Amino acid sequence: MSQNDPAAPQGTTAAQQAVQRKNSKVRDYVTMGVFIALYIVLFMFCGMIMAAVPIIMVLLPVIFGLFGGLIFTVLLGKVQRPGSFLITGLVLGLCLITMAPGGSMCYMTILGGIIGELIHSRLGRRSFRSMTLAYSAFIACYSIGEYIPFVWMKQAYLDQYADNAALEVARVGTNLLNPLTMALFCVLGVAAAVIGCYWGRALTRKQFKRAGIV
Secondary structure, three states: OOOOOOOOHHHHHHHHHHHHHHHHHHHHHHHHHHHHHHHHHHHHHHHHHHOOOHHHHHHHHHHHHHHHHHHHHHHHOOOOOOHHHHHHHHHHHHHHOOEEEEHHHHHHHHHHHHHHHHHHHHOOOOOOOHHHHHHHHHHHHHHHHHHHHHHHHHHHHHOOOOOOOOOOHHHHHHHHHHHHHHHHHHHHHHHHHHHHHHHHHHHHHHHHHHHOOO
16 A cells, blocks of 8 residues: 555554544543542541441431542533443442332332433433433432331331341431431432532533533
8 A cells, every 4th residue: 555545644643543532531430430449438438437427327428429429520521432330330229128128228229220320321421410410310219229127127226237237227227217306307408519510610610611510
């Protein structure tokens, strides 16, 4: 093939673009993994201090709403690929499978990941409104899954932790929560999620502008 053949540079350019796209995809998913790991670390940190401060268990949706919203917004400002909500829901949900009777925390967290992923996909991955609604839905499902055992499975919850150091945490939750307070804390969790998303956007406004997110 001669050097003047126009197909040569075009073929080279296409190959380079393919490599660049592949490298970009790998970088994006590595970034996604790092931020999802940060989200799991936040959960583990809360779990570590829960024994000393049992009320943390009841406030988890608010904590995850605020600080998790910050983490997710920064992530979604960097990476607009599918999977952030779904993968987080699956990983976190599986971590929670034995933490409540009937696995409600696990199943509702996974459901939240699915719903969040659908919202983020349908409303647009470059939309801040889409991010906020998706994360709020994720937190709403997680909140419901956490509070259901405290409200409607109280004795089963206490029996599960009867010989465990977390019994006091279970007692605080079952004493504090009823349908009305459950609804209140769910609303607080969603409100915290919205605030967390706006907090994340405020900290990364330039990043959002570069990514074309509105």
